[in-house]
Amino acid sequence: MSGGGRPRTLLAPSVQGRRAMKDLHEDLRENVDAVVREWERLVREQPWFSLPRAYRTDNLAGVVTGLLDTALSTSEAAITAGHRSLIVQAAEHGYNRREQGIPESLIFTELHLLRQALWYYMVERHGARDRVVDAIMRIDRAISSATNASMWGYHRTEVEALGKWQESIERLAAAVPLPSVRSADAREG
Numbered sequence: 731m732s733g734g735g736r737p738r739t740l741l742a743p744s745v746q747g748r749r750a751m752k753d754l755h756e757d758l759r760e761n762v763d764a765v766v767r768e769w770e771r772l773v774r775e776q777p778w779f780s781l782p783r784a785y786r787t788d789n790l791a792g793v794v795t796g797l798l799d800t801a802l803s804t805s806e807a808a809i810t811a812g813h814r815s816l817i818v819q820a821a822e823h824g825y826n827r828r829e830q831g832i833p834e835s836l837i838f839t840e841l842h843l844l845r846q847a848l849w850y851y852m853v854e855r856h857g858a859r860d861r862v863v864d865a866i867m868r869i870d871r872a873i874s875s876a877t878n879a880s881m882w883g884y885h886r887t888e889v890e891a892l893g894k895w896q897e898s899i900e901r902l903a904a905a906v907p908l909p910s911v912r913s914a915d916a917r918e919g
Contacts, residue, residue, distance in 0.1 A: 748804045750861045755802035757855065758848070762794050768847035776843070788826045792819035793876060794844065800875065800907070801868035813875065814903040820876040821899060824883025837880045841873050871907040878902060 758765065769790065796819045799812020827837055848869055852862045879902050882889060889895045 751802055751865065752804045754852070754856060754861055754865055755798055755804070758798050758802070758851070759795065761851070761855075762791050762798075765794055765844075765847050765851050766791055768851055769844050772843045772846055773840075776839070788830075789819055789822055790844070793823055794848075796820065797844075797848075797869055797872045797876060800872040802865055810906055813872075813906045816872060816876055817879045817899060817903045820879035821883030821886065821902075824880035825886045826883075827880075828884045828886075834881070834884050837884065838877065841877055841880070845869065845873055875902070875905070875907050 793816065796812055796816025799808060800816045801812075803809045803812050824837060828834070845866070849866050852865060856862050879899075882898055882902065886895060889898055
């Protein structure tokens with residue numbers, strides 16, 4: 731419960747919580763390269779997961795940025811723009827993986843390891859605090875969108891053959907996985 735006796739939801743932080751989330755978002759955006767390096771380290775540790783080095787990161791930094799902007803932005807416009815970017819980047823990632831001959835199933839492992847890399851980075855830099863737990867839960871929701879878009883991208887050739895590629899991207903982009911900031915503010919009163 732928040733100070734006024736009203737329940738607070740995980741996705742409707744207080745003004746102070748939004749400031750903390752904004753700070754975390756800025757730190758992560760400034761350090762996307764460090765997150766990608768952590769992801770590469772995790773990839774190397776997985777004996778069953780071997781991506782050729784030349785294919786490892788393709789547009790992964792763009793996927794990370796889209797995830798962060800979708801999950802951690804504090805304005806409705808930034809969340810919407812971030813989600814659109816996430817969908818485009820993740821679809822491109824899926825498409826690239828197919829072009830590289832990488833099995834579709836490895837995309838799930840890649841995104842799981844990306845989530846781990848984000849978690850490890852945040853805990854190392856900020857500790858396992860409430861805002862970090864809140865952030866990873868928001869990132870988990872955004873990763874679901876990234877996974878879906880990656881799968882669509884993997885099968886882009888077939889979707890394009892149906893003449894439905896742009897329509898599919900628009901539909902995915904419109905399905906922002908987080909409530910609007912305005913809705914969160916209204917719940918807080």
